[in-house]
Every structure is written in structure tokens, then in C-alpha cells.
């Protein structure tokens with residue numbers, strides 16, 4: 001092709017071709033656990049990592065491979081691998097980077113589940129998170145020690161409103177020779193491609209906007225191909241000979257996609273959180289309309305944020321698309337097409353107003369998810385954060401007055417009318 005294909009063309013075509021066996025135009029769901037070898041030599045070369053091919057769906061699968069190639073193309077990486085969920089993808093990344101006793105630095109403004117995973121469960125692997133106290137590059141640099149093996153941020157932080165200075169933080173990571181991992185779940189590659197801004201590894205919960213329809217769990221890791229693993233001996237999984245693969249050194253053999261290989265042939269192989277081919281199929285289908293959906297999500301969210309910003313029962317709105325928002329400048333720089341679909345706002349009526357609002361709505365669904373075609377709403381203080389006391393809730397950005405919404409792709413006027421009738425009922 002003479003031209004470089006654009007985003008929407010890649011979203012529909014990257015990684016896929018008519019099925020060579022049947023001519024099927026849509027990628028089939030290869031719901032097969034294992035794959036027959038051509039002969040004994042072929043089997044040996046697959047097991048020895050001398051040839052690429054399918055052995056067993058825990059490690060590779062032809063349906064999943066299309067999803068992987070497509071997201072790698074959209075993010076501008078060298079390779080990708082899918083996992084059972086976003087959290088599984090995060091686990092695979094850290095498994096490839098961290099040794100017992102190691103540390104990584106993470107932003108405090110993260111999805112609550114990631115805060116739990118990093119702060120609680122990773123401790124039992126003897127992997128330790130150090131939280132950056134603010135959002136500036138200097139805040140991240142201040143937490144780096146000789147044991148630091150990665151920096152982790154979200155490009156557009158859940159629950160919205162916060163846009164990170166990816167370039168600035170990438171500079172700190174480069175200076176200390178540490179990979180920068182960016183969770184791009186909320187922005188998706190349609191709004192922001194973190195590798196172009198200096199990220200080395202991108203991770204996404206495909207459960208959200210990539211799949212986009214609230215029907216399939218999945219996660220994805222994209223190798224930016226940018227990090228020099230061989231520069232020192234701090235990443236032994238990539239630089240030490242692997243006895244099970246005839247003493248192969250992964251970074252020497254696989255070069256700029258060695259990280260993705262390590263996550264697959266060690267992480268997926270031994271930890272096992274593979275995505276099901278059916279879910280991979282659903283997410284591939286979702287990605288075909290990613291550009292259309294994301295633009296509509298953002299346009300609708302902008303209108304709803306402006307409506308709420310002017311409402312006399314609303315105390316504050318945290319949405320980077322609003323010109324007065326403290327993150328508006330960063331949003332204009334890193335994601336000029338829109339500020340995403342998820343954001344939070346505060347109700348003057350506090351806790352009671354929060355639970356009344358979610359009860360009064362008719363189009364919005366009251367549940368704990370985001371990135372669906374449907375508009376979703378949650379009052380964290382009475383649900384996801386109810387076990388915390390009020391001070392802890394406030395520290396987590398989930399005070400009694402806070403409501404979080406994920407704006408869908410319905411008609412914006414209907415969403416505003418629904419919010420308006422629900423607001424009118426508040427005392």
C-alpha cells in the first residue's frame with residue numbers, strides 16, 4: 001500500500017485476513033485448546049522458540065493473535081499479547097520486570113483496583129510499590145531508588161479528569177534507565193498513543209473501551225520496542241540464559257519485541273491467565289468501531305460535563321475537557337480529540353443526594369464498570385468505597401458527595417434530560 005493506513009483502517013484490518021482454510025471474512029473463533037504439529041521437527045522448533053506457531057491456547061491462539069496484532073498496530077508498538085483481564089496483564093508485566101525485594105513507582109491517581117493490586121497483593125510476591133505524592137515528573141523521580149524497576153501511570157487517570165505529563169515522566173524514566181508503563185485504558189489509542197510520548201510498555205483493560213460493549217473481560221500488553229534491556233543486568237528475565245530454551249537470552253534473540261516474548265513464554269506459560277478465544281473475538285469486533293465510538297463518547301461527555309458544570313445542585317465537575325479544569329492544557333496536548341468519557345462530579349446534597357440521584361435515573365445503569373456503549377453511574381461512597389471511613393473515602397477521591405459517570409454513545413440530549421429529571425427530584 002502506498003499510503004500509511006489511518007487509525008480507522010487499522011482498527012478494521014490490522015492483523016486479519018480472510019481465513020486461509022475456509023475463506024471466512026471475519027476472524028473465526030478458534031475454540032481449540034491445542035494445535036496439531038506438522039511433524040516431529042516442527043514440534044521441536046515450536047517448543048524451542050525457533051519457530052512461531054501455535055502449541056496450546058494458554059500461550060498462543062490464532063484468534064487472539066489477530067487481537068494482539070491489531071492493538072500493537074493501533075498503539076504503534078512492536079508486538080502485543082493479550083491476557084484474561086487488565087489486572088492479569090499488569091501481573092504479567094511485573095512478573096517479567098521484578099525480582100523479590102524490587103520496587104516500582106506508581107501514580108496515586110489510579111484505578112482503585114490497581115491500587116489494591118499494587119499495594120496489597122504484589123506485597124506477597126515481595127514487589128513493593130512506592131507512590132508518587134503528586135503528578136509532576138519530580139514527584140516520580142523523588143521515589144526512585146536503586147531497586148526501582150519501573151514507573152507506572154495511567155495516561156488519563158480513572159476516574160477521569162487527570163491527564164498525566166507522559167513526556168516529562170518518560171524523561172525521568174530514561175534518565176534512570178527504567179521502563180515507563182502507561183495504562184491507556186481510559187484514553188485508548190484513539191485519543192492518545194503513549195509510545196509516541198516516550199512510554200516503553202502500554203497496558204490496557206480491553207474489558208473497557210476496546211471491547212466497548214460491556215460483554216467481555218480482557219487485557220493487553222503492548223511492547224513499545226524502545227527499551228534497551230541489555231544495557232545492564234537489572235532485568236535478569238530478559239538478559240540471563242533460559243535453561244528451558246537451550247540457554248537462549250531473550251533480549252539477544254528477540255530484540256525489540258523481547259519484552260512481549262518474555263511475558264508470553266514465561267508469564268502466560270507459568271502464571272496462566274490466558275484470554276478465551278471467544279472474548280478475543282468479541283474484543284476484535286469491538287475495536288472495529290473504536291474510533292467512531294470514542295469520538296461519540298467524548299462529544300457526549302463534553303456536553304454532559306458542561307450541563308453539570310452549570311447546574312445549581314452540583315458543587316464541582318472534574319473533567320479535563322472543561323476550559324477551567326486544571327488538566328485542560330495537558331488534555332489539549334496529549335489527547336486533543338477529547339477528554340474521554342469517564343469523570344466525576346460532586347453534589348451539594350452530599351451522600352443522600354448521591355444515592356437519590358443514582359436511584360432516580362432511568363437511562364443510566366447503576367453499576368461498577370465503565371467504557372460501555374451504555375451510560376453508567378456509580379456513587380462510590382455507598383458501593384465500591386463503602387468499607388472506608390469518610391476521611392479515607394475523601395483521600396481516595398470518593399467522598400460522600402462524589403458521583404462517577406461513564407458516558408455512553410446514546411443521544412446526548414436524552415442523557416441530559418435523564419440527568420435533569422433525576423436532579424429535579426433531589427431535595
Ligand SMILES: Cc1ncc(COP(=O)(O)O)c(C=O)c1O
Pocket residue numbers: 085086087088111113114154158183185186204205206207208217218219
Ligand atoms: C484504568 C484501569 N486499568 C485497569 C483495570 C483493570 O482491568 P480489568 O477489570 O479488565 O481487570 C481497570 C478496570 O476498571 C481500569 O479502569
